[in-house]
Amino acid sequence: MIRYLLQRALNSILLLLGLSFLIYLLIYLAPADPAQVIAAQRLGGTPDADQIAWVRVRYGLDQSIWVQYGQWLQRTLTGDLGDSIRTNQPIGQELTKHLRLSALLGGVTMLFVLLVAVPSGVLAAYRTNRTWDHWARISAAVFVSVPDFWLGFLLIWLFAVHLGWLPAFGTKSWQHYLLPVLTLGLGQAARLSRLLRSLLVEQLQSDYLRTARAKGLRPAAMLWGHLLPNIAIPFVTVAVQQLGMLISGTIIIETLFSLPGLGNYYAQAVAYRDIPAIQATVLLFATIIIVFNLLADLSYPFCDPRIRYR
Amino acid sequence: MRFARMFYVWLLLAFLLTACALPAPGSPSTTADSPAPAAEQTLILASGRNLGPGNPHAYDSSMVLLDLLYEPLVRYAADGTIIPALAESWEITADGLTWTFALRPGVTFHDGSAFDAAAAKWNLERWLGNEAHNWLPTATRILTIDTPDAATLVLTLAAAYYPAMQDFTLIRPVRFLSPSAVQADGTFAKPVGTGPWQVATLTDEGATLTRYDAYWGDLPTVDKIAIEVVLDAQTRIAALLSGDVHAIGGEYLGSIPPESLASLEQSDAVTVLTAEGITSFYLAGNHGQPPFDDPHVRQAINHAIDRQGLVDAIFGGRAEVAAGLLPAVIPYVTRSEVAAYTYDPERARTLLAAAGWTLNADGVLEKNGQPLQLELVVDQSRLPQTASMATAIQAQLKEVGIALELRLYDYSGWLDAFYAREYDLIMRFSWGPPYDPHTLLAGAFRTDERPESTVSYASPDLDPLIDAVLVSIGESERQALYNQIWQHLDEQAAVMPLVYPQRIYAVRKEVQGFRLGGTEYDLSYAVHQVTLTQ
Numbered sequence: 001m002i003r004y005l006l007q008r009a010l011n012s013i014l015l016l017l018g019l020s021f022l023i024y025l026l027i028y029l030a031p032a033d034p035a036q037v038i039a040a041q042r043l044g045g046t047p048d049a050d051q052i053a054w055v056r057v058r059y060g061l062d063q064s065i066w067v068q069y070g071q072w073l074q075r076t077l078t079g080d081l082g083d084s085i086r087t088n089q090p091i092g093q094e095l096t097k098h099l100r101l102s103a104l105l106g107g108v109t110m111l112f113v114l115l116v117a118v119p120s121g122v123l124a125a126y127r128t129n130r131t132w133d134h135w136a137r138i139s140a141a142v143f144v145s146v147p148d149f150w151l152g153f154l155l156i157w158l159f160a161v162h163l164g165w166l167p168a169f170g171t172k173s174w175q176h177y178l179l180p181v182l183t184l185g186l187g188q189a190a191r192l193s194r195l196l197r198s199l200l201v202e203q204l205q206s207d208y209l210r211t212a213r214a215k216g217l218r219p220a221a222m223l224w225g226h227l228l229p230n231i232a233i234p235f236v237t238v239a240v241q242q243l244g245m246l247i248s249g250t251i252i253i254e255t256l257f258s259l260p261g262l263g264n265y266y267a268q269a270v271a272y273r274d275i276p277a278i279q280a281t282v283l284l285f286a287t288i289i290i291v292f293n294l295l296a297d298l299s300y301p302f303c304d305p306r307i308r309y310r
Numbered sequence: 311m312r313f314a315r316m317f318y319v320w321l322l323l324a325f326l327l328t329a330c331a332l333p334a335p336g337s338p339s340t341t342a343d344s345p346a347p348a349a350e351q352t353l354i355l356a357s358g359r360n361l362g363p364g365n366p367h368a369y370d371s372s373m374v375l376l377d378l379l380y381e382p383l384v385r386y387a388a389d390g391t392i393i394p395a396l397a398e399s400w401e402i403t404a405d406g407l408t409w410t411f412a413l414r415p416g417v418t419f420h421d422g423s424a425f426d427a428a429a430a431k432w433n434l435e436r437w438l439g440n441e442a443h444n445w446l447p448t449a450t451r452i453l454t455i456d457t458p459d460a461a462t463l464v465l466t467l468a469a470a471y472y473p474a475m476q477d478f479t480l481i482r483p484v485r486f487l488s489p490s491a492v493q494a495d496g497t498f499a500k501p502v503g504t505g506p507w508q509v510a511t512l513t514d515e516g517a518t519l520t521r522y523d524a525y526w527g528d529l530p531t532v533d534k535i536a537i538e539v540v541l542d543a544q545t546r547i548a549a550l551l552s553g554d555v556h557a558i559g560g561e562y563l564g565s566i567p568p569e570s571l572a573s574l575e576q577s578d579a580v581t582v583l584t585a586e587g588i589t590s591f592y593l594a595g596n597h598g599q600p601p602f603d604d605p606h607v608r609q610a611i612n613h614a615i616d617r618q619g620l621v622d623a624i625f626g627g628r629a630e631v632a633a634g635l636l637p638a639v640i641p642y643v644t645r646s647e648v649a650a651y652t653y654d655p656e657r658a659r660t661l662l663a664a665a666g667w668t669l670n671a672d673g674v675l676e677k678n679g680q681p682l683q684l685e686l687v688v689d690q691s692r693l694p695q696t697a698s699m700a701t702a703i704q705a706q707l708k709e710v711g712i713a714l715e716l717r718l719y720d721y722s723g724w725l726d727a728f729y730a731r732e733y734d735l736i737m738r739f740s741w742g743p744p745y746d747p748h749t750l751l752a753g754a755f756r757t758d759e760r761p762e763s764t765v766s767y768a769s770p771d772l773d774p775l776i777d778a779v780l781v782s783i784g785e786s787e788r789q790a791l792y793n794q795i796w797q798h799l800d801e802q803a804a805v806m807p808l809v810y811p812q813r814i815y816a817v818r819k820e821v822q823g824f825r826l827g828g829t830e831y832d833l834s835y836a837v838h839q840v841t842l843t844q
Contacts (some may be wrong), residue, residue: 031719032726036762040725042369043445045741048753049762051445052729058442087370097514122795153544160552169540170515186354256542260514264541270362271721 121196364501406470
């Protein structure tokens with residue numbers, strides 16, 4: 001087990017190193033010189049050559065990519081993430097703040113997703129091709145195809161403008177979270193629900209089930225004791241991956257609802273070419289996804305005792 | 311089976327629980343209480359960007375927040391004149407080199423400390439001569455600061471520079487912070503100014519400002535201002551219509567997307583306020599590169615564009631036809647006798663023919679085997695109408711035989727093309743008052759051979775005029791020089807001005823007294839006399 005974990009850790013570090021260099025390259029491959037974008041974002045309009053030169057010197061952008069990356073790497077390895085070019089605040093502090101909100105939003109959304117997807121998927125599996133299954137299939141298709149910003153805005157218009165029941169933006173009270181959670185959660189719930197359904201349908205046709213029924217096992221015990229545990233691995237894998245993405249991939253929703261989460265922070269960093277902030281945030285995203293995937297993998301021995309890590 | 315029933319019951323319970331917890335339909339949002347007439351009134355505004363820490367000497371805070379908290383020596387009034395603010399009066403010597411300001415007595419910062427000449431000097435020293443502010447010419451031209459007494463500030467300049475007065479009306483970095491609001495090493499600590507509003511809370515998500523009752527001037531009529539950060543433009547509209555905010559709009563606060571204007575105008579809950587345009591959108595050719603080295607081509611393009619058509623069809627009438635580079639409301643702008651911008655496709659064709667261009671088989675003008683094919687670079691993120699304008703102009707230029715290819719970029723793509731000069735035509739805009747006209751002329755119309763120059767057009771005939779006007783002393787001398795500058799720009803068809811978009815705000819009907827000042831960052835002026843009815 002220890003060997004396994006060490007191997008994973010080493011892989012992850014190599015991955016993060018490679019990723020951080022790739023991001024540096026991408027920033028320079030993107031249109032416009034970062035110094036020009038930073039100067040223009042800072043002052044507005046079209047700054048002159050003097051201001052761009054000042055930005056270059058101030059933020060070390062006049063050096064070669066290798067030197068800049070090397071300096072950044074050296075600093076980061078000692079734990080110093082640097083200051084944001086856009087806000088002049090320490091990036092570590094800002095990331096912690098934004099992570100808190102993203103984690104809260106992601107966690108509540110996942111809870112909502114599970115509460116809706118599990119019963120819905122189970123019902124659809126037991127009543128295949130009957131009314132509920134049809135409704136579930138249609139709504140799943142709808143929620144998966146509809147772009148989330150459109151859905152979000154539709155919900156805002158319905159619940160905030162026309163009905164006046166919920167606020168349109170912000171994070172002050174729990175009501176402020178309802179619309180973002182719905183927007184993010186409906187699509188994910190649809191996906192998970194259909195996954196669960198197809199996994200269960202496959203299980204419901206197994207031989208062992210016939211034996212269990214012959215033995216007189218009640219449906220509830222069958223579901224909780226055999227069916228769900230047998231589909232746990234693929235289900236947990238997807239669910240955990242989704243949770244990782246919920247924490248790191250919600251830029252549009254956070255902008256739409258004005259939620260100060262990680263996606264929001266990242267979007268603003270990219271628009272500003274705030275290089276240290278971009279690097280730090282990407283590394284955080286990657287770490288979150290790596291950690292969650294690891295957790296999913298580590299849960300397999302619990303789901304299936306036949307699996308062991310050496 | 312039992313599962314179905316269980317699930318339906320579960321869903322019903324979930325909805326009931328949520329519904330019970332929600333406020334009743336039609337009630338106002340949870341962010342503000344419904345004020346009774348005698349209770350405290352809070353005006354709620356929506357900002358399209360994060361507010362920042364509120365440091366007037368840095369560039370990480372919202373300009374409109376800074377305008378509410380901090381004051382300048384002098385202000386730019388709605389009619390373009392300079393009026394007293396923290397300076398009651400001022401004198402400039404005949405050579406333009408010594409500026410004496412008489413500071414207003416009895417002014418205090420929000421922390422109670424006095425605003426006097428020492429505090430003023432401390433503030434000026436924070437940005438004068440500092441390379442971080444080298445975009446502001448005044449920062450490099452002031453030689454000395456003297457404080458002969460507590461109410462007098464004397465500045466000497468290296469050379470005469472009349473726009474320094476305009477620069478003093480700006481926000482960053484010229485406004486006055488309390489000297490006690492910094493840490494021991496001089497780092498900014500708290501937002502403490504002399505303005506009519508002071509900070510109660512300031513976070514990433516918004517600010518609450520309360521009226522500063524010891525303010526030296528008339529007190530604002532509303533008690534509190536809440537600025538909520540609402541990043542998305544459509545969400546701002548929804549928030550206005552739902553009553554979560556009271557006012558939106560303006561370049562620096564949170565702009566209104568023009569496609570939403572119709573729904574705002576139709577709404578009974580909202581009034582749309584507009585004021586005449588103070589910025590100019592214009593096309594610039596790649597200066598010095600063919601075919602823009604030929605004034606005939608520039609003139610022809612000017613006559614080929616139907617500006618009224620752009621205003622009617624694309625701006626829905628909410629813009630003015632450009633009759634010159636800048637709107638007439640900008641100081642020193644006059645119109646020359648040259649009819650350079652009339653819509654006259656025949657004249658355009660004649661000019662191009664005279665320049666040696668003839669129509670080829672494809673209907674495109676050609677000279678020496680080269681077709682007149684131009685690339686127009688546009689930043690779509692600036693205003694949604696920029697893309698539509700580009701398309702309309704493409705059709706209009708086709709009528710006279712010019713083939714225009716459109717490059718619709720986002721902001722960074724546009725910046726890239728702009729600084730690398732990878733365009734034939736580019737759409738640009740002026741900054742508006744108080745930067746115009748001097749900043750635009752010095753920055754975009756004066757020869758600059760450096761690699762990242764921002765020049766739209768320059769000429770050895772124009773350079774001495776611009777240099778002279780910046781150091782001019784008397785009003786009449788200055789106006790005469792400006793007249794010559796406008797004359798030159800019109801005669802040479804230096805650039806192709808298009809429209810002056812109107813300024814647009816939307817306020818809820820219960821907001822009375824919201825007025826538009828001379829610049830787009832004049833939020834303190836806008837809200838000063840606001841009252842909220844129920």
